[in-house]
Amino acid sequence: MASLSQFFSEDHAGWVLAVLGGSFVLLTALHIAVAHTDQPLAETLIDTILIAGPGFGLLYTGYRLPRTEIHETVYPSVVKWSLGGLGVMLGVVGLLILNPGGSVDRPVRALLIATALGSVGGLGIGLHDARAQTRAVEAEQYSYALEQANARIERQHQRLESFAGMLAHELRNPLQIAQIYHQQEQPQNEQAAEEVATAHDRIEEMIDILLITVRGKSATTAVEPVAIADQATDAWAAVTTDTVDGELVVETEETVQADAAHLQYLFRQLFRNSLEHGGSDVTVRVASLPDQEGFYIEDDGPGIPEDVREDVLKVGFTTKADGQGLGLTFAAQLAEAYDWTWTITESATDGARFEFRDVDQVAPEQEDEEEVHRN
Template structure:
């Protein structure tokens, strides 16, 4: 994050900072009494005094002042003339005017000149308490206004995407860069939550991050994908900061995010490749070792059916691993999307997969916008997974849901605590599986901008929902 913006966004409201007050009066005794009593009333104040308006102007040029308390009747400039000079040079600097006696005409002039408040000179604890409290209130209000304006200036002109949220993390506004990335206007995005622009598969994670941010009232950094207004998915780095008032209540939350650069994307792909190589090299050892032992047994005892069968099974597993590895390795290629019917894809799956006693039923004529080859990979792996882990002679259904389609079986299902794990590289619930089938499913879905949600079918089996799918009706 830009260092200046980060500093500004992280600065808490300055209510606890010392308040500097300048008292202007040509009556030295009254100046001293006023300064003493105000400092007694408020701990975090410093009071300096001058006896004429010219000296006051010089003091303002030399020292930062948060509030001026000035009498009206003095020379060479009256209090109202000094006020006009302050407004000309220092904008909305709080200015309290004191008069020896009340006057409607004088009050009208003061208001026209932009006075912050107007009091008749007085004495006593109640008077000074009221004066001190008014000074504190005016300074606090100005500081909050300055902080908001400063953040808004940096926010609007930031070279990166930024979003302002309210205390419940509903969007208040987004800057131009964020509008360009997300594809929303400020009006369209107002009131949206962070969860609404991330894929469904990442919403639980984002909810935890939001919970931590609201509870800890600090800073949260994370990586997540976003889904733009036109459905495009972009990997982004996020940094969010909660800003609080003096009581510790959250008043605003600012998020900065940027799309991961080409270098960062390549770095992530290399990490993915390293994980893949590690898993595959580990998984290849077992069938290679089994093949070596079987061949040694053949050399020693001759070719019998048991050893030959073991060799074939090892070779089949090696071939399956290589096929899956090649499939995953090609995942980053360009998509050639077109409208294709789910029923057509399912028919092709039946030809390519050994279905056995299972029954594969497609209950929809839905046409989806997809790369036919990649979509076929997704369906083949989901159907194969259902055949392997579903019930004997089970039924596998492919049907339509509101924003996509599903593949479900009537087998034993997958426990909730394992539903995230099954998508990991090399995870398999059997000794014969490669552990890459569902990884391929997730990668194909991700490249299309789809979400994969694993849940439970009505029969208690596994149900994979493919969401955010563009259909013929939307094209």
């Protein structure tokens, strides 16, 4: 049993086909050598085609099999089909020979032709079946590889989420201590004290942004109706100075469900991008989309070339020598955390335009009801 199993193994399948094909070629030569004295030339040619032809086909397939796209685990199936075809034809011709009422002229010749054709016929069926099995094996392997890749991604995401939570916890503890002591200490320089307090607030904000970009919107419990115009105005005041200033035009009364700090952070990052590339005379516009499915932010600066619009979202991509390439990355991740669909396109003045859709909007009547509940 072990030897038969080894005979049909993938390591020997090619050799079995090659030996079978070589046997038919050899038997053709022996048959012609024995019968050549009284066999017409045309009949000899036919025998060569019908017996040696399939033999060469089997011989070539045995040589080529390891070099085809067929998976090695289904090689034995090809051999079994070929031997099965040989066995069927051997049985048919054998029954015809043993049939008392029938007659088979030159049974040896009939057996050689029938078994050769049966072998190559079974080979054809076997190759077709093997290709189908190969596709099934490859699909199974792909499915397994996909499951493994998903499992690795899930493990990496869990480690990242765990790291983000740990980092946020470790940062908040010393930050809270610094804030407490800063509040208790009588400042000698009011402006410096304000700068320190602002820095503390920025660190706190970045911790929140870090958590939401990793965990999604579920990381915040401060989602509430937020007026886009208010947050845009506050963000503009935070990023403009006496030396870096432009013009902000707000043309929306839209209210959305979000964390006010997150929405303001989004505006600050995009406003900084406009100011850095458009200069102090840049005009930035915040308005609702015509279809009322969201809002957009655009400027009249140099814009973002179409061939780099995907690159600007990558961590570290920047066109400025002293830039860090994180602003647009964080803005994109924050929008995705809220399941907002966003695109980069061109404004009417050839500047940059950022469109945000699938935003959770608050209807005016809903906003009034929630205001009553809060009061």
